[in-house]
Amino acid sequence: MAKIKTIHALEILDSRGNPTLEVLLQADNGVIRKAAVPSGASTGEHEAVELRDDDPKRFFGKGVLKAVANVNGPLSRLLIGKDLFDQSALDQLMIEADGTLNKAHFGANAILGISLAAAKVAAASKGMPLYLYLGGKEATLLPCPMMNVLNGGVHADNMLDFQEFMIRPIGAPNFREALRWGCEIFHALKKLLKARGFSTAVGDEGGFAPLLESNESVLDIIVEAIKKAGYQPGHNVSIALDAAASEFYDPATQTYLEKKKKEAKKPFSSRNSIEQIAYLEGLCSRYPIDSIEDGLDQNDWKGWQILTSKMKSKLQLVGDDIFVTNPKFLQKGIDEKVANAILIKVNQIGTLTETLQTISLAKKNGYATVISHRSGETEDTTIADLSVSTSAGQIKTGSLSRSERIAKYNRLLEIEDELSSKARYYKPG
Ligand code: 2PG
Numbered sequence: 001m002a003k004i005k006t007i008h009a010l011e012i013l014d015s016r017g018n019p020t021l022e023v024l025l026q027a028d029n030g031v032i033r034k035a036a037v038p039s040g041a042s043t044g045e046h047e048a049v050e051l052r053d054d055d056p057k058r059f060f061g062k063g064v065l066k067a068v069a070n071v072n073g074p075l076s077r078l079l080i081g082k083d084l085f086d087q088s089a090l091d092q093l094m095i096e097a098d099g100t101l102n103k104a105h106f107g108a109n110a111i112l113g114i115s116l117a118a119a120k121v122a123a124a125s126k127g128m129p130l131y132l133y134l135g136g137k138e139a140t141l142l143p144c145p146m147m148n149v150l151n152g153g154v155h156a157d158n159m160l161d162f163q164e165f166m167i168r169p170i171g172a173p174n175f176r177e178a179l180r181w182g183c184e185i186f187h188a189l190k191k192l193l194k195a196r197g198f199s200t201a202v203g204d205e206g207g208f209a210p211l212l213e214s215n216e217s218v219l220d221i222i223v224e225a226i227k228k229a230g231y232q233p234g235h236n237v238s239i240a241l242d243a244a245a246s247e248f249y250d251p252a253t254q255t256y257l258e259k260k261k262k263e264a265k266k267p268f269s270s271r272n273s274i275e276q277i278a279y280l281e282g283l284c285s286r287y288p289i290d291s292i293e294d295g296l297d298q299n300d301w302k303g304w305q306i307l308t309s310k311m312k313s314k315l316q317l318v319g320d321d322i323f324v325t326n327p328k329f330l331q332k333g334i335d336e337k338v339a340n341a342i343l344i345k346v347n348q349i350g351t352l353t354e355t356l357q358t359i360s361l362a363k364k365n366g367y368a369t370v371i372s373h374r375s376g377e378t379e380d381t382t383i384a385d386l387s388v389s390t391s392a393g394q395i396k397t398g399s400l401s402r403s404e405r406i407a408k409y410n411r412l413l414e415i416e417d418e419l420s421s422k423a424r425y426y427k428p429g
């Protein structure tokens, strides 16, 4: 037995300079670990609530002192003395005490900080790394990284509405080679952008954020960078997109707009759902794209059904905003034949236990799983261990720059090294 002795939260900063929570948790055996909570920008409507202070005098309202107080007060009182090896009981206690469906009372940020810190202390109390504690001896599969080398949408100040242009080293023999390929392509891309007079400053997730104006111009230059680095597009390395379409969908007209161009008073186009699907199909026929996340709006279930029936055999269709890591929305997706993969973000649902439930529901129903960071991150590397512990197969944790992204990649390198000859690398399909 190891019991919770103390829990302490404080307000720290995320990678965008916004406040978030760090939770330090100590067991009665002396083991102490910390967890930090990430934060999204393109958030799904039905995500669990991120409790912010709304006090305009601090951090423009973004302070998290209320969530900190919830950890240090009621949640600590609820959990002190409880068994650390019963993660689901700990999480269940917090869910019940919160009493809302979306963790609005205590804040999912408060609850998640404790949930993750508790798992880390439990693992350390057994002298195990987190991936091994959560996944057991079967946990040997290293994920294929989706590396976001070019940022748009709400993560960058450019004209691109699509949020993420990622590369996937599908043909790599192992994780460290996959990462090396990604780095080489990232640097090749930097040279190409520079040579053409574009900025090589980076966006929120560490990918470049040049003033390219069309998705096609981005895809062209990424394909060129893949080749320049010595890899075969579509064979060694494919392209994945996160359109994050909810951010440029206009519910009033039910159309997908070139929103940034519209806002900049430039000529823009708009597409209805069927036209948007045809547009995505067109991109896939011209470029080595094999995965599209949030190609349609989070409420466009009809469109998603059509997209899925048309493209599921050729393409990984990842639901992020539409599923929000919530088993209820995933079940609806399964019933209505929507998507064939799910993005998993711990703070969309707010506890480790529910995250694991969603992953296992996805797996049982043949949905691929992609463990994901948020655009606002910290140096916490829990998701790297989570990706191995669940044999998720894929991870999305940004580009090959910015330490909050690299921390997760470096953690995966450590895990691969530790697993040594037992380590395997995901093969898509
Ligand atoms: C996404 C994420 C992470 P955010 O949409 O998939 O890349 O962005 O954290 O801003 O929701």
Ligand code: MG
Pocket: 242, 244, 293, 294, 320, 321, 343
């Ligand atoms: Mg997304």
